[in-house]
Amino acid sequence: xxxxxxxxxxxxxxxxxSNIDESIExxxxxxxxKLMDKFIDRGSFLAVLHHPYKNSIALLLIETEDDKRMEILxxxxxxxxxxxxxxxxxxxYNYLKGNGVVVEDxxxxxxxxxxxxxxxxxxxxxxxxxxxIWDPKDEIKEDLSSKADEYxxxxxxxxxxxxxxxxxxxxxxMNSSREVMRYFPKTLDSKETxxxxxxxxxxFKENGYGLWAVELKDTKDFIGFIGLLTATFEAEFTPCxxxxxxxxxxxxxxxxxxxxxxxxxxxxxxxxxxxxIYSFTAQINKPSENxxxxxxxxxxxxxxxxxxxxxxxxxxxxxxxxxxxxxxxI
Numbered sequence: 001x002x003x004x005x006x007x008x009x010x011x012x013x014x015x016x017x018s019n020i021d022e023s024i025e026x027x028x029x030x031x032x033x034k035l036m037d038k039f040i041d042r043g044s045f046l047a048v049l050h051h052p053y054k055n056s057i058a059l060l061l062i063e064t065e066d067d068k069r070m071e072i073l074x075x076x077x078x079x080x081x082x083x084x085x086x087x088x089x090x091x092x093y094n095y096l097k098g099n100g101v102v103v104e105d106x107x108x109x110x111x112x113x114x115x116x117x118x119x120x121x122x123x124x125x126x127x128x129x130x131x132x133i134w135d136p137k138d139e140i141k142e143d144l145s146s147k148a149d150e151y152x153x154x155x156x157x158x159x160x161x162x163x164x165x166x167x168x169x170x171x172x173x174m175n176s177s178r179e180v181m182r183y184f185p186k187t188l189d190s191k192e193t194x195x196x197x198x199x200x201x202x203x204f205k206e207n208g209y210g211l212w213a214v215e216l217k218d219t220k221d222f223i224g225f226i227g228l229l230t231a232t233f234e235a236e237f238t239p240c241x242x243x244x245x246x247x248x249x250x251x252x253x254x255x256x257x258x259x260x261x262x263x264x265x266x267x268x269x270x271x272x273x274x275x276x277i278y279s280f281t282a283q284i285n286k287p288s289e290n291x292x293x294x295x296x297x298x299x300x301x302x303x304x305x306x307x308x309x310x311x312x313x314x315x316x317x318x319x320x321x322x323x324x325x326x327x328x329x330i
Contacts, residue, residue, distance in 0.1 A: 012060045013082050016070050017123050020045045020063040021169040026122040028166040029220075030099055031084065033059055035165045053138040056085075069124040080118060080128035089115045089131035096129075152212060153271070155263035158256060160212040160226070162204070163197060167213050170222050170248075171197065179249045183285040185314060203229065209272055211244070214260055223251045226260040228268050228277070233307055237319065240278045241268070245291070252287075258294045265295060269324045276323045280305075282314040292320040296330045 017023035020038070024047050027033045033049035036058075040046075047061040059082075072079040086092040089106065096119060097103050104118040114132035121127060151159040174180050175188035175196075188196065204210040211227035224247035231242045243264055245257050268274045279297055281288040282305075292299075297320035308315040 010057050012058050014060050014062055015082070015121070015123075015125055016064050016066070016068070017061050018064060018067045019123075020047055020061055021172075022122055023047075023061050024049070025166050025169045027059065027061070028164070030096060030101060038165055055136065055138050069120075069126075071126065078126045080126045082125075083116070083128040083130045085135050086129050086131045087135075089117070089129060092129050093117055153263060153267045154217065155259045157217060158223075158226075158260050158263065159215050159217045160260070160263065160267075161215065163200065163213045167222050168194065168197065171224075174224060174246070174248050177249065180246065183282050183288070183314065185308060185312065200225075209268070212264075214247075214256075223247050223256060226257070226264050228264060228272075228274075231278070233305075235303055235306065237278060237321075240276070241274055242278045242280065243268070244279065245288075257288075257291050261291055261295045265322070265327060269327050274324065276321060279320045280317045282308075283316045283318055284313055289318055289320075295322075296327065297322045298326070 015023070024035055024038070027049055028035060031051075033051050036048045036050050038045060038047045044065070045063040047063075049059040049061065050056075051059070070081050072081055093103055093106055101119055106115055106117045108115050109132075113134075114130070116128055116130040118126065118128055151161050153160050172188070172190045172193040175193045178187060181187045200211050207230055209228045211225040211229060213222060214224055214226050215222050224245065226245040226247075227243070229242050229244060230239060232239050243261060245261060247257055265277060268277055277297075279292050280303075281292075283302070299318060300321045301319045303317050303319055304315050305317045
């Protein structure tokens with residue numbers, strides 16, 4: 001006879017945050033949570049995150065105007081509001097430390113049967129990483145395995161995938177950088193970034209390709225986008241498919257743009273069966289023009305971009321092109 005229980009398991013851990021997008025990015029990057037949903041409830045955002053391990057409980061981030069971290073005191077000292085089991089606590093310790101998270105020293109209980117250390121999230125909430133010889137072995141949820149972030153294609157160091165909700169905060173920070181946007185008419189604020197990403201998603205739905213989110217395969221760090229876009233502004237060569245890229249400046253001068261653009265060309269010609277791919281940029285943007293040359297495109301002319309103000313130094317553009325036969329001959 002099966003015994004009935006009043007409850008099945010603990011369902012959620014609630015964590016407050018004054019900036020839900022930053023917290024989503026922090027928990028997905030540092031603790032391997034996956035964003036399942038983000039929605040408005042009673043006037044503010046909630047985000048549901050699940051961890052890949054089957055027996056782990058869900059995390060619910062609660063956005064609040066109250067700029068206070070959650071605190072539990074034990075005998076007058078801070079005590080963690082959530083403990084997370086680690087298969088290899090030394091690896092977890094070094095991983096978080098390498099990501100810039102401030103971690104306290106690992107503590108050992110008994111003769112080494114259990115270990116733990118404390119750290120805080122981006123909002124200052126007090127957390128614990130723990131390991132013991134009694135921890136059960138766990139399996140990965142099939143729907144939260146690596147298939148969820150499966151690469152559409154890849155290069156030796158880069159993975160090309162669809163955009164995740166957690167990319168938004170990082171991309172918005174990129175777009176607010178004057179250095180990153182040096183060769184664009186202006187920087188973008190968060191709303192403008194959201195509008196841009198919404199257009200990117202619509203382009204994928206309409207064309208089956210677009211500006212892919214790009215990450216480093218070894219660290220899973222989001223570095224920007226590289227992809228293919230249908231250009232429709234009025235010009236002699238439009239409509240056309242263009243290749244373009246925008247990377248966070250901390251990843252410049254490492255060959256990522258060239259490596260990723262080559263992979264993108266290969267996908268465009270070999271998988272999408274495109275006939276011709278164009279690229280263009282402002283004449284003063286020599287770094288991007290050099291990438292065009294490195295990946296085999298040839299300069300075919302110059303033009304004044306109709307969507308750039310006449311008085312702007314960015315209006316004069318160079319135009320490059322490569323067709324499938326030229327690509328196959330490289």
